[in-house]
Amino acid sequence: MNRYRPILEEKRVLVTVKAYPQPSKAYRETVCVAGVTDEGKWIRLFPVTFRNLEEGAKFKTYAWITVRAWKTPRDPRPESYHIEPDSITVNSTISPDKGWENRWNILRPLVNPSLEALKAQQKQDKTSLGLIKPRQILDLVIEPAEEPEWSSAELEKLLRRELFDAEAQKRPLHLLEKIPFRFAYHFLCDDPTCRGHNLSIISWEVMESFRRWQTKYEEDWRVKFREKYWDFMLQRDLHFYVGNMASHPNSWLIIGLYYPPVLKGHFRPETTQLPLF
Numbered sequence: 001m002n003r004y005r006p007i008l009e010e011k012r013v014l015v016t017v018k019a020y021p022q023p024s025k026a027y028r029e030t031v032c033v034a035g036v037t038d039e040g041k042w043i044r045l046f047p048v049t050f051r052n053l054e055e056g057a058k059f060k061t062y063a064w065i066t067v068r069a070w071k072t073p074r075d076p077r078p079e080s081y082h083i084e085p086d087s088i089t090v091n092s093t094i095s096p097d098k099g100w101e102n103r104w105n106i107l108r109p110l111v112n113p114s115l116e117a118l119k120a121q122q123k124q125d126k127t128s129l130g131l132i133k134p135r136q137i138l139d140l141v142i143e144p145a146e147e148p149e150w151s152s153a154e155l156e157k158l159l160r161r162e163l164f165d166a167e168a169q170k171r172p173l174h175l176l177e178k179i180p181f182r183f184a185y186h187f188l189c190d191d192p193t194c195r196g197h198n199l200s201i202i203s204w205e206v207m208e209s210f211r212r213w214q215t216k217y218e219e220d221w222r223v224k225f226r227e228k229y230w231d232f233m234l235q236r237d238l239h240f241y242v243g244n245m246a247s248h249p250n251s252w253l254i255i256g257l258y259y260p261p262v263l264k265g266h267f268r269p270e271t272t273q274l275p276l277f
Contacts, residue, residue: 006070011081012038013045014094014106015063017241017256020207021051021176023150023157029176031204032255034079034129034243036106038064042129044080044243045069051174057088061205061256062103064091075246077128100260107131107258114189115197115242115252128244131258134187137238140230141184141198142222148180179207183229185240185254199242201254237262 019032024047031050037043045067050058059065068087072080094102111131112118118130150158158176183201188194209228213221241256 018204019202020204023154042079059090063093114191116191135190136188139186199254
């Protein structure tokens with residue numbers, strides 16, 4: 001029987017997305033990391049056990065990193081690459097100066113006109129990542145999660161230790177917190193066939209905002225949350241990084257937010273005024 005031998009490639013990637021960690025059977029927990037290569041193509045990197053990386057290997061969004069990776073046959077999505085976690089090298093970071101000009105130079109050619117166009121592309125070539133601009137944002141959804149606690153199977157993954165990895169045994173176990181709320185944007189695309197989308201947000205930035213503000217403001221955390229993700233975001237040129245799941249290619253999520261300032265000649269998404277609660 002022929003055994004698959006991966007072809008290692010060195011990839012230079014501008015990280016644009018870090019999603020909130022999820023339980024993993026093989027790696028205890030992993031983070032969905034996505035970005036753009038120096039060739040201007042979308043890429044998804046896994047497994048990234050971000051919280052267990054050495055400090056020098058931890059990266060921020062809009063940092064250039066270099067990794068060794070290979071295209072895995074287990075994931076049919078063309079952007080998905082398996083990486084050697086120990087190969088991560090963090091390089092320079094692109095600042096938001098000059099209206100995010102340097103970020104725009106890389107990302108502007110990759111903006112999709114709508115989620116409808118991205119879905120059509122997915123049917124043709126299995127495209128699974130994109131950056132879209134909503135025409136109208138109808139609502140910021142904050143609602144209790146259907147499953148506010150980890151299931152027994154998820155908890156078993158998170159508590160798993162490598163029996164024969166002495167270093168893993170030495171590290172303190174900081175259990176990943178389950179976010180007990182679902183956050184989503186309800187929006188319309190600039191497409192005549194768009195009937196509206198209600199996409200869950202899994203951005204680490206958004207989830208960390210909830211965790212930080214719930215601790216600081218307690219019952220008033222929603223006020224701060226709406227100030228940032230409704231009032232502030234809708235004064236910006238808000239775009240959504242979106243991606244689908246390997247097991248459910250027709251299900252799309254907002255995996256990150258791109259929110260440069262509004263430049264002359266650009267438009268902000270239309271909005272619907274929301275009540276505070």
